[in-house]
Amino acid sequence: MQKEMAYSFPDEVLKHVFSFIQSDKDRNAVSLVCKSWYEIERWCRRKVFIGNCYAVSPRMVIRRFPEVRSIELKGKPHFADFNLVPDGWGGYVLQWIAEMAGAYPWLGEIRLKRMVVTDESLELIAKSFKNFKVLVLFSCEGFSTDGLAAIAASCKNLRELDLRESEVDDLSGHWLAQFPETCTSLVSLNISCLGSDEVSFSALERLVDRCPNLRSLQLNRAVTLDKIANILRRAPQLVDFGTGNYAAELQPDVFSNLAGAFSSCKELKSLSGFWDVVPAYLPALYSICPRLTSLNLSYATIQSPDLIKLVSHCPRLQRLLFLIQVLDYVEDSGLEELASSCKDLQELRVFPSDPFGVEPNVSLTEQGLVAVSLGCPKLQSVLYFCRRMSNAALVTIAQNCPNLTRFRLCIIEPKTPDYLTLEPLDAGFGAIVEHCKDLRRLSLSGLLTDHVFEYIGTYGKKLEMLSVAFAGDSDLGLHHVLSGCESLRKLEIRDCPFGDKALLANAAKLETMRSLWMSSCAVSFGACKLLGQKMPKLNVEVIDETEPPDSRPESYPVDKLYIYRSVAGPRFDMPPFVWSMDEAVKILH
Amino acid sequence: MEGSVGYDNDLNLKATELRLGLPGTEPVSIVRRNKRSLQQVADDDCGVNGCKSDDQNETAPPPPKAQIVGWPPIRSYRKNNIQTKKNESEGGGIYVKVSMDGAPYLRKIDLKVYSGYPELLQAIENMFKFTIGEYSEREGYKGSDYAPTYEDKDGDWMLVGDVPWEMFITSCKRLRIMKGSEARGLGRGV
Numbered sequence: 160m161q162k163e164m165a166y167s168f169p170d171e172v173l174k175h176v177f178s179f180i181q182s183d184k185d186r187n188a189v190s191l192v193c194k195s196w197y198e199i200e201r202w203c204r205r206k207v208f209i210g211n212c213y214a215v216s217p218r219m220v221i222r223r224f225p226e227v228r229s230i231e232l233k234g235k236p237h238f239a240d241f242n243l244v245p246d247g248w249g250g251y252v253l254q255w256i257a258e259m260a261g262a263y264p265w266l267g268e269i270r271l272k273r274m275v276v277t278d279e280s281l282e283l284i285a286k287s288f289k290n291f292k293v294l295v296l297f298s299c300e301g302f303s304t305d306g307l308a309a310i311a312a313s314c315k316n317l318r319e320l321d322l323r324e325s326e327v328d329d330l331s332g333h334w335l336a337q338f339p340e341t342c343t344s345l346v347s348l349n350i351s352c353l354g355s356d357e358v359s360f361s362a363l364e365r366l367v368d369r370c371p372n373l374r375s376l377q378l379n380r381a382v383t384l385d386k387i388a389n390i391l392r393r394a395p396q397l398v399d400f401g402t403g404n405y406a407a408e409l410q411p412d413v414f415s416n417l418a419g420a421f422s423s424c425k426e427l428k429s430l431s432g433f434w435d436v437v438p439a440y441l442p443a444l445y446s447i448c449p450r451l452t453s454l455n456l457s458y459a460t461i462q463s464p465d466l467i468k469l470v471s472h473c474p475r476l477q478r479l480l481f482l483i484q485v486l487d488y489v490e491d492s493g494l495e496e497l498a499s500s501c502k503d504l505q506e507l508r509v510f511p512s513d514p515f516g517v518e519p520n521v522s523l524t525e526q527g528l529v530a531v532s533l534g535c536p537k538l539q540s541v542l543y544f545c546r547r548m549s550n551a552a553l554v555t556i557a558q559n560c561p562n563l564t565r566f567r568l569c570i571i572e573p574k575t576p577d578y579l580t581l582e583p584l585d586a587g588f589g590a591i592v593e594h595c596k597d598l599r600r601l602s603l604s605g606l607l608t609d610h611v612f613e614y615i616g617t618y619g620k621k622l623e624m625l626s627v628a629f630a631g632d633s634d635l636g637l638h639h640v641l642s643g644c645e646s647l648r649k650l651e652i653r654d655c656p657f658g659d660k661a662l663l664a665n666a667a668k669l670e671t672m673r674s675l676w677m678s679s680c681a682v683s684f685g686a687c688k689l690l691g692q693k694m695p696k697l698n699v700e701v702i703d704e705t706e707p708p709d710s711r712p713e714s715y716p717v718d719k720l721y722i723y724r725s726v727a728g729p730r731f732d733m734p735p736f737v738w739s740m741d742e743a744v745k746i747l748h
Numbered sequence: 749m750e751g752s753v754g755y756d757n758d759l760n761l762k763a764t765e766l767r768l769g770l771p772g773t774e775p776v777s778i779v780r781r782n783k784r785s786l787q788q789v790a791d792d793d794c795g796v797n798g799c800k801s802d803d804q805n806e807t808a809p810p811p812p813k814a815q816i817v818g819w820p821p822i823r824s825y826r827k828n829n830i831q832t833k834k835n836e837s838e839g840g841g842i843y844v845k846v847s848m849d850g851a852p853y854l855r856k857i858d859l860k861v862y863s864g865y866p867e868l869l870q871a872i873e874n875m876f877k878f879t880i881g882e883y884s885e886r887e888g889y890k891g892s893d894y895a896p897t898y899e900d901k902d903g904d905w906m907l908v909g910d911v912p913w914e915m916f917i918t919s920c921k922r923l924r925i926m927k928g929s930e931a932r933g934l935g936r937g938v
Binding site: 238241242243324326352457464510514520521522544569571573602626628653 | 817819823826827856
């Protein structure tokens with residue numbers, strides 16, 4: 160009798176309580192308590208995140224969650240970023256939009272990553288959702304400025320339009336003029352990816368003028384330096400700003416105008432853009448440097464001395480700077496300066512300026528990263544490209560920064576050993592996983608044997624994503640990871656001697672992960688078929704652009720393999736070079 | 749069923765028992781269809797083992813490496829940005845490589861940016877953090893272990909400063925800061 164009372168809250172009360180629960184994990188847990196909680200929860204879930212668009216079908220999502228207002232979808236595997244996934248692989252959003260158009264008239268937010276978005280999809284969005292507010296297309300492709308024009312014209316209350324890192328067919332700059340005069344709701348606009356064709360600047364100015372809530376604006380490279388002041392004066396409330404081009408002949412009046420415009424932006428905390436930097440214009444930023452928490456100079460090909468000047472001539476910069484992204488022109492000396500000034504640094508990304516050069520063109524080595532690890536105890540996230548590394552350095556970094564959650568190191572030449580001892584870097588990366596107990600993401604490089612995977616399997620208990628290239632000796636390496644890493648969700652591997660044994664022995668593990676990518680490894684076609692047969696909840700897809708995998712012996716290794724769990728069964732939009740190992744589909748393909 | 753690893757109808761875990769040594773069956777040969785060269789450690793790649801540029805390797809440029817698809821892992825839009833920058837600047841400037849004996853890195857500079865030898869030498873001193881000695885026509889660079897040299901169009905190694913500036917920037921192919929006796933022994937060009 161008493162037990163029943165505990166569950167006899169009216170639905171409205173439970174619904175109200177659940178409305179405070181935002182995280183997907185918690186909501187999923189809530190839905191498992193009992194049938195009635197499952198029912199109540201599913202009717203009041205407003206936000207859905209789908210990490211793999213092929214893991215579930217639109218219909219299934221709609222059936223379970225009928226009142227969704229916000230959806231986030233991810234498509235292609237991460238290695239698509241590096242051209243390892245052929246064009247036409249998939250990740251089309253159109254069917255999702257089409258089904259949601261009917262089912263979710265109040266859908267307000269769509270966030271997509273690595274998906275193919277056509278103009279047709281954009282036009283459908285514009286037509287179907289009267290309350291559309293947020294469109295984020297992160298690393299997407301397949302659309303043109305025509306599709307953007309449809310969005311601009313129809314979405315009367317658009318708050319966010321973010322096209323970061325997407326590939327857009329830039330047909331005309333006039334799409335911006337399609338925003339009606341009545342549109343004053345923009346809060347965030349990121350057009351940094353647009354090509355060098357002119358964006359209609361006057362339309363942009365007018366838009367910025369009439370949107371008093373605009374907080375985040377990223378311009379594209381076509382916008383010249385002299386125009387920045389115009390924009391900033393119209394939007395002094397900006398918090399996050401991406402310049403276009405930052406190059407012009409030094410003219411005192413342009414400089415003072417720019418400096419004045421920057422200083423009038425009292426809320427500005429984050430800067431990016433900076434294509435083609437002319438160092439003489441950097442001092443225009445000095446007035447806002449003390450407030451900056453995030454600085455992205457990763458397109459700025461300025462030399463170390465200018466970078467050092469920028470970082471060090473801003474007396475209070477150290478207290479606020481959190482994220483810095485630079486090219487390796489910053490060099491060890493620049494990083495040492497950074498380490499002494501920016502004590503609150505949490506995230507550092509250093510990209511290579513000359514990734515394909517045979518000889519190093521800048522003096523950036525492991526020393527820079529060691530210096531930052533020593534000087535910035537709050538460091539959590541690292542992405543670092545360099546040309547040499549040592550176990551000693553990695554051990555030092557691990558000991559200095561036990562709070563690291565993301566560590567991605569790319570030593571540019573594959574299989575590079577410890578430059579001091581010529582040994583593999585197993586011990587160094589082992590120290591990273593051992594000391595950094597909250598490490599969630601790790602990318603390896605350099606010369607590595609199976610031992611590093613033993614460390615990872617032993618210590619990497621919170622590791623969710625692991626990227627491996629040109630590493631390991633045998634299946635034992637892969638086995639260590641699959642059997643040891645309890646939290647593993649995404650594993651991507653290229654050019655490693657991992658084959659059938661570890662994969663088949665750990666087949667069940669794959670159902671607990673989002674996905675596994677293996678390319679240029681040693682997994683045989685036969686093993687893929689076996690996995691496909693035995694694991695119905697996995698989609699096992701073989702990618703081969705040269706010839707069908709069954710035209711060769713079964714022991715032959717497949718070129719690329721993508722395995723992901725799914726409740727939707729095999730997909731039907733596979734291109735000719737993708738083969739599903741699902742028995743049923745194989746016959747039809 | 750073919751293949752060197754025998755599969756039964758279910759996952760025969762015993763058969764996939766893992767040990768440290770190589771399994772008894774022959775390993776599946778890995779056929780690499782993507783072309784790439786695996787650089788050996790012993791290669792004179794300056795970035796790995798320290799520069800070997802102080803010996804005869806200097807004149808022979810390293811062989812161009814076959815590019816590995818998708819490596820290093822950089823997004824295309826970043827690669828495009830760097831490329832554009834290179835193309836734009838290559839058109840206008842006179843870019844030459846600068847190396848220094850013992851330094852593990854090279855630099856590239858645009859000779860057009862400097863108006864004369866003093867500026868150039870100052871820039872090089874800053875770049876590599878050392879001092880070049882006093883120049884005299886008779887004795888070359890005194891007061892330092894280093895001497896700035898350059899390779900001209902004919903492949904000869906000359907001391908920087910011997911020819912008029914305009915002639916220098918049109919004939920200079922690359923710069924090298926020589927160290928030690930080699931530097932002192934370098935004769936001056938005609």
